[in-house]
Structure formats: C-alpha cells, structure tokens
Amino acid sequence: MxxxxxxxxxxxxxxxxxxxxxxxxxxxxxxxxxxxxxxxxxxxxxxxxxxxxxxxxxxxxxxxxxxxxxxxxxxxxxxxxxxxxxxxxxxxxxxxxxxxxxxxxxxxxxxxxxxxxxxxxxxxxxxxxxxxxxxxxxxxxxxxxxxxxxxxxxxxxxxxxxxxxxxxxxxxxxxxxxxxxxxxxxxxxxxxxxxxxxxEDLIPNGKANKPFWARGVDMLGYSLNSFRLSNLEFKDVSLEKTSQMVKLRISPEHTDKLLAGCKSRGIKLCGVLAAAGLIAAHASKHLPDHQWEKYAVVTLLDCRSLLDPPLSANDFGFYHSAIMNSHDINGENTLWELAKRCYTTLLDSKSSNKHFTDMSDLNFLMCKAIENPGLTPSSSMRTAFISVFEDLVMDDSSEVHQELGLEDYEGCASVHGVGPSLAIFDSIRDGGLNCACIYPSPLHSREQMQDLMDHMKSILVEAVNLES
Missing domain, CATH: 3.30.559.10 (Chloramphenicol acetyltransferase-like domain)
Incomplete structure (x- = not known):
C-alpha cells in the first residue's frame, strides 16, 4: 500500500x-x-x-x-x-x-x-x-x-x-x-x-481518545475486577505449561439451525459460543444452581475495515483488538438468554469504541501479567476464562482440497503463556461448525477440556433441537 x-x-x-x-x-x-x-x-x-x-x-x-x-x-x-x-x-x-x-x-x-x-x-x-x-x-x-x-x-x-x-x-x-x-x-x-x-497508527483520529482520569479508573477497574473472576479448576500449577488442542464439531444440520437462531435474535455466533462455555464451566464445578460466579470473556475483533485507510485481510499483520467483558452466571441461565446478554454487552462496548480506547490498557496489563505472574490466580497467568472471535471463518473450498490431496487442516495459536483457559478458533467447513479449542496443559487436563467441549456441544445441540 x-x-x-x-x-x-x-x-x-x-x-x-x-x-x-x-x-x-x-x-x-x-x-x-x-x-x-x-x-x-x-x-x-x-x-x-x-x-x-x-x-x-x-x-x-x-x-x-x-x-x-x-x-x-x-x-x-x-x-x-x-x-x-x-x-x-x-x-x-x-x-x-x-x-x-x-x-x-x-x-x-x-x-x-x-x-x-x-x-x-x-x-x-x-x-x-x-x-x-x-x-x-x-x-x-x-x-x-x-x-x-x-x-x-x-x-x-x-x-x-x-x-x-x-x-x-x-x-x-x-x-x-x-x-x-x-x-x-x-x-x-x-x-x-x-x-x-x-x-495504533491507523486508528481514525479521535477514536482512541480517553481522558487521563478515565484511563486510570478503567485500569483500576480491570485490575480489581480480575480478583473477583472465577476460573476453571486448575489441575497442575507447578509444571511447565504447553498448549494442547481439543475439538468441537457440530453437524451441518445443527449448524444451520444454530446460525438461524443467531440471525433471528440479531446476534453473532461468538455470543453463543461464549455462553455455552460459561454454562459448561459453571456446571463442571457442580455448584448449587443459585450460586453465582463471575467469568471473563475476551472477544477479538478484526479492525481492518475500521482503520484509516481501511485494510483488507490480504494486508497481513496483527490488526485485531480485544474487548474484555465479565458476566455473572448461575446454574439457571439458558443458552439463548445468556448468548443475547454476552453479545449485547459486546455491542455496547464496541459502540463506545472500547476496542480502540482500551487497547493500550489491555496491552499494558497483559505485559504486567507476563512480568509478574503472581498477580494472577495461582501464578497461572490466566487473564480470562474464554476467548472468542467476533466473526466466523467461512470455508467452502472442499473441491480444491480434494484436488490437492488436502484431507484436513487446522489454524490456531498457542495460549500457554498469558491468556485464557480456553481459546476458540471457529470456522464453518462444508456447512458444519468446526472449532479448534486451545488450552494450557497441565494447568488443565485433556480429559477435563474434552469433557467441557462435549458439554458445550450438548448445550448447543439441545438448544437448537428445542426450537425445531
């Protein structure tokens, strides 16, 4: 360019x-x-x-x-x-x-x-x-x-x-x-x-402005809020961490119903995946239904179309920003109600330009967690429960894949340093939802995370079946 x-x-x-x-x-x-x-x-x-x-x-x-x-x-x-x-x-x-x-x-x-x-x-x-x-x-x-x-x-x-x-x-x-x-x-x-x-050099003029006092209040809010956040049970906090993957796949039939449910409610799939993860996490602890917990959700937004000048996906580099929201849930939450709340909260943050105004705050806190792991629960460097992407990746190129001998593929990134307990990289392939779910091991075990994925899948499938 x-x-x-x-x-x-x-x-x-x-x-x-x-x-x-x-x-x-x-x-x-x-x-x-x-x-x-x-x-x-x-x-x-x-x-x-x-x-x-x-x-x-x-x-x-x-x-x-x-x-x-x-x-x-x-x-x-x-x-x-x-x-x-x-x-x-x-x-x-x-x-x-x-x-x-x-x-x-x-x-x-x-x-x-x-x-x-x-x-x-x-x-x-x-x-x-x-x-x-x-x-x-x-x-x-x-x-x-x-x-x-x-x-x-x-x-x-x-x-x-x-x-x-x-x-x-x-x-x-x-x-x-x-x-x-x-x-x-x-x-x-x-x-x-x-x-x-x-x-940062391409953010439209004025979009990232925040008064000094407001920045200080927000930084304090993020820091204090982190002490009230719940996490998945940690299995081993002492051994060196690595990244591992579990899968979440849903059939094309159920995926169509899931996307239709999102469309009818004016929400995106990121809100549904976050909600299913929150419900499954709360259920994994076998708490009384009335007991509340607070979890953090990080949503990653592709800012390319919002920049000056606008960029496209063919402009390589890192042009995502993060919005962090926390949600109080108990065992009585339903998928669509919580998904609506997750997505509405994201839209409110986005309309307030938090993906730009809070960018430097979250980057600073990320670096502080790296330098001082003890500031996070059990020195785990977990900053949120789950991360999702605002927009799906769509792929309908199966004919090209067959011609090239491409049987399967995955795209994801490691999370075992600083980050969430669960990072979801979602896509639609041949009509079906395909999620690569990355987590830090042995902080969490493969069995623990596969059980979480299986429960998330059952929550999603049950919700769309009830609408049929």
Missing part, C-alpha cells in the same frame, strides 16, 4: 526497518513465554512437492513483506522492530518417517497429525534467541506421518499474522499450489517492500 510511509528502494541490500506498535510489542513479550505462536497445519494424502511449495512460499513472502521480516530486539532499550530483507529466504525443513517418529508419542490416543500440530504450537523459536538479536517470523516444515499421510506446517509469530491474515494466507497458498507455485516464477516484490503501519 503505497500511501503508508515512503521508503528507500527495496533493491538495496539494507533491510527496511519499522518499530513495532503497541499491540505488536505486547505480542513480542507474550510469544517468548508461550502465547502467540500461530500454526497452520495441513494434512495431506499426497507427498508434498517441496520445490513447488518453496516457490509458493517465496511468492507469498514477496507479496506480503511482513512474512519475510526478521524481528529485531534491542535489549539495551527493551524495544523491537521489524527488519525487512530485500528478498525471501524461508527454507522448508523436511522430516522423514524416522525423524517424525522420534517426535510422535507411540500408543497415544491423539492422532499423529494432532501430535505434530501440538509439537509446532510449542516449538518456540523466539524463546531462546540466537546470539544475534534477529529472528524470523515465518517458518515451514514437512513431516512424513506414514507412507500415505504427510503434514505440512506453517508457523508464524502472531505479531506478523492474526487469524484473518492466517485464513487469507491459507487460501492464497492453496491457490498458488494449484497454479504450480505461481507458474514456476517468483513474483515481483510488492510495491516498495515495506511492512504496513502498525494498528
């Missing part, structure tokens, strides 16, 4: 530098402790053509400069910046059957594909930096799972790729593969090769 800050000729051997923005900085602090490692995992039934994939990825790096950036850290000033080299440099790391087998856990109930996904979610390149302060934001690997299945993995630093960008990245990558990697040639560098401006 040529109207974002002019810069030198990209053919120069010197990389182009841009300081990170406030939200990007919070991810630079979060990823080293384990939250914000974004993974796109593809399960293939055809051997991956690595030269073709290499060309496709280089074309993506040419089209989207942030994918070829290096994250530069300066310990002396505690600052970060994106350094954009003039040419792509990513190399796919291949793992043959013996190498993959050394990573997999034998006799595990978790599929090899899921194990590799979780392995990559916890492969933290940014935790132990090299002697040089520069690290790539984009990695790729190919794993031979068996003689008939392969996993192709893209791993990214979340500051360079939010969920909307990840969905666009997958779509563009599949298109390039179908076209032979970009017709066998590498694309021209996109315009001047500079990374687009940070989110």
């Amino acid at each position: 040529s109207d974002h800050n002019p810069n030198p000729d990209p053919t120069s051997p010197d990389p182009i530098a841009r300081p990170v923005g406030g939200t990007e900085y919070s991810w630079c602090k979060a990823v080293p402790v384990g939250t914000g490692i974004t993974v796109l995992a593809l399960l293939l039934t055809k051997p991956p053509n690595l030269p073709l994939l290499q060309t496709a990825l280089h074309n993506l790096q040419n089209s989207h400069p942030i994918l070829r950036t290096k994250l530069h850290s300066d310990p002396a000033t505690s600052s970060y910046s994106f350094l954009t080299p003039p040419s792509p440099h990513l190399q796919i790391q291949p793992f043959d059957l013996p190498s993959t087998a050394a990573i997999l856990r034998p006799h595990s109930a978790v599929s090899p594909f899921r194990q590799i996904l979780e392995h990559e979610l916890n492969l933290n390149t940014w935790r132990h930096p090299d002697p040089t302060p520069d690290s790539d934001v984009f990695f790729a690997a190919s794993y031979a799972l068996s003689k008939s299945q392969w996993a192709f993995i893209l791993r990214l630093h979340t500051s360079a790729c939010d969920r909307a960008a990840a969905a666009a990245l997958l779509k563009e990558l599949l298109g390039l593969i179908k076209a032979g990697g970009g017709l066998g040639t590498e694309r021209e560098l996109k315009e001047n090769g500079e990374v687009i401006s940070a989110l």
Whole structure:
C-alpha cells in the first residue's frame, strides 16, 4: 500500500526497518513465554512437492513483506522492530518417517497429525534467541506421518499474522499450489517492500481518545475486577505449561439451525459460543444452581475495515483488538438468554469504541501479567476464562482440497503463556461448525477440556433441537 510511509528502494541490500506498535510489542513479550505462536497445519494424502511449495512460499513472502521480516530486539532499550530483507529466504525443513517418529508419542490416543500440530504450537523459536538479536517470523516444515499421510506446517509469530491474515494466507497458498507455485516464477516484490503501519497508527483520529482520569479508573477497574473472576479448576500449577488442542464439531444440520437462531435474535455466533462455555464451566464445578460466579470473556475483533485507510485481510499483520467483558452466571441461565446478554454487552462496548480506547490498557496489563505472574490466580497467568472471535471463518473450498490431496487442516495459536483457559478458533467447513479449542496443559487436563467441549456441544445441540 503505497500511501503508508515512503521508503528507500527495496533493491538495496539494507533491510527496511519499522518499530513495532503497541499491540505488536505486547505480542513480542507474550510469544517468548508461550502465547502467540500461530500454526497452520495441513494434512495431506499426497507427498508434498517441496520445490513447488518453496516457490509458493517465496511468492507469498514477496507479496506480503511482513512474512519475510526478521524481528529485531534491542535489549539495551527493551524495544523491537521489524527488519525487512530485500528478498525471501524461508527454507522448508523436511522430516522423514524416522525423524517424525522420534517426535510422535507411540500408543497415544491423539492422532499423529494432532501430535505434530501440538509439537509446532510449542516449538518456540523466539524463546531462546540466537546470539544475534534477529529472528524470523515465518517458518515451514514437512513431516512424513506414514507412507500415505504427510503434514505440512506453517508457523508464524502472531505479531506478523492474526487469524484473518492466517485464513487469507491459507487460501492464497492453496491457490498458488494449484497454479504450480505461481507458474514456476517468483513474483515481483510488492510495491516498495515495506511492512504496513502498525494498528495504533491507523486508528481514525479521535477514536482512541480517553481522558487521563478515565484511563486510570478503567485500569483500576480491570485490575480489581480480575480478583473477583472465577476460573476453571486448575489441575497442575507447578509444571511447565504447553498448549494442547481439543475439538468441537457440530453437524451441518445443527449448524444451520444454530446460525438461524443467531440471525433471528440479531446476534453473532461468538455470543453463543461464549455462553455455552460459561454454562459448561459453571456446571463442571457442580455448584448449587443459585450460586453465582463471575467469568471473563475476551472477544477479538478484526479492525481492518475500521482503520484509516481501511485494510483488507490480504494486508497481513496483527490488526485485531480485544474487548474484555465479565458476566455473572448461575446454574439457571439458558443458552439463548445468556448468548443475547454476552453479545449485547459486546455491542455496547464496541459502540463506545472500547476496542480502540482500551487497547493500550489491555496491552499494558497483559505485559504486567507476563512480568509478574503472581498477580494472577495461582501464578497461572490466566487473564480470562474464554476467548472468542467476533466473526466466523467461512470455508467452502472442499473441491480444491480434494484436488490437492488436502484431507484436513487446522489454524490456531498457542495460549500457554498469558491468556485464557480456553481459546476458540471457529470456522464453518462444508456447512458444519468446526472449532479448534486451545488450552494450557497441565494447568488443565485433556480429559477435563474434552469433557467441557462435549458439554458445550450438548448445550448447543439441545438448544437448537428445542426450537425445531
């Protein structure tokens, strides 16, 4: 986008530098402790053509400069910046059957594909930096799972790729593969090769304004409110945490009814998923129905269309903001009543521009929780019970998937540093609701979280069946 800050000729051997923005900085602090490692995992039934994939990825790096950036850290000033080299440099790391087998856990109930996904979610390149302060934001690997299945993995630093960008990245990558990697040639560098401006620099004038006293009151409110929040039962708070995944899937028939129920009530699915999670969490504690608990819900909003100038999902980077709301619930809440309340509260916050005015507050508190884990319950660094996305990812490209030998795929990010107990990455695939649900282990156990998912599913299905 040529109207974002002019810069030198990209053919120069010197990389182009841009300081990170406030939200990007919070991810630079979060990823080293384990939250914000974004993974796109593809399960293939055809051997991956690595030269073709290499060309496709280089074309993506040419089209989207942030994918070829290096994250530069300066310990002396505690600052970060994106350094954009003039040419792509990513190399796919291949793992043959013996190498993959050394990573997999034998006799595990978790599929090899899921194990590799979780392995990559916890492969933290940014935790132990090299002697040089520069690290790539984009990695790729190919794993031979068996003689008939392969996993192709893209791993990214979340500051360079939010969920909307990840969905666009997958779509563009599949298109390039179908076209032979970009017709066998590498694309021209996109315009001047500079990374687009940070989110904070593109907020429309006046939208993020907040009086100093109001900022102080809100910061105090967020801090005090956190001590009153309820959490899922913690299973083990002493061992080092990793990210694991459980699934929530609903049939196309029930998904249609669920979306119809949302439409008739003027709400979005994010409110329904949050409500189902809250009801299931309260029920998991076997409390009396009349006993109230307060839970925090974080909703992530894609701000691209609200910026000046507006961006699209093809503008890669991190352009989501968060709105945190708390909800008091007991065992008598019903799904649709609570979903309406969750979504109405979100709309009220959004209409007050809290996704912009509270951005720096939440980023500051996120960094404080990283630096001082003891400020969170049991030093767990849990800042909320659940996080959801305002908008769904829709995917109806199954014919392309079959042609490419793509049997399954997942897109999600790690949460075992600072963050929620449950992060839901939802999409509609072939008409059915598909949710990748990421949680910190062993803070929570796989059995505990799968039980929570099963209860959420039963709540959703029962609610739509009652309307039939």
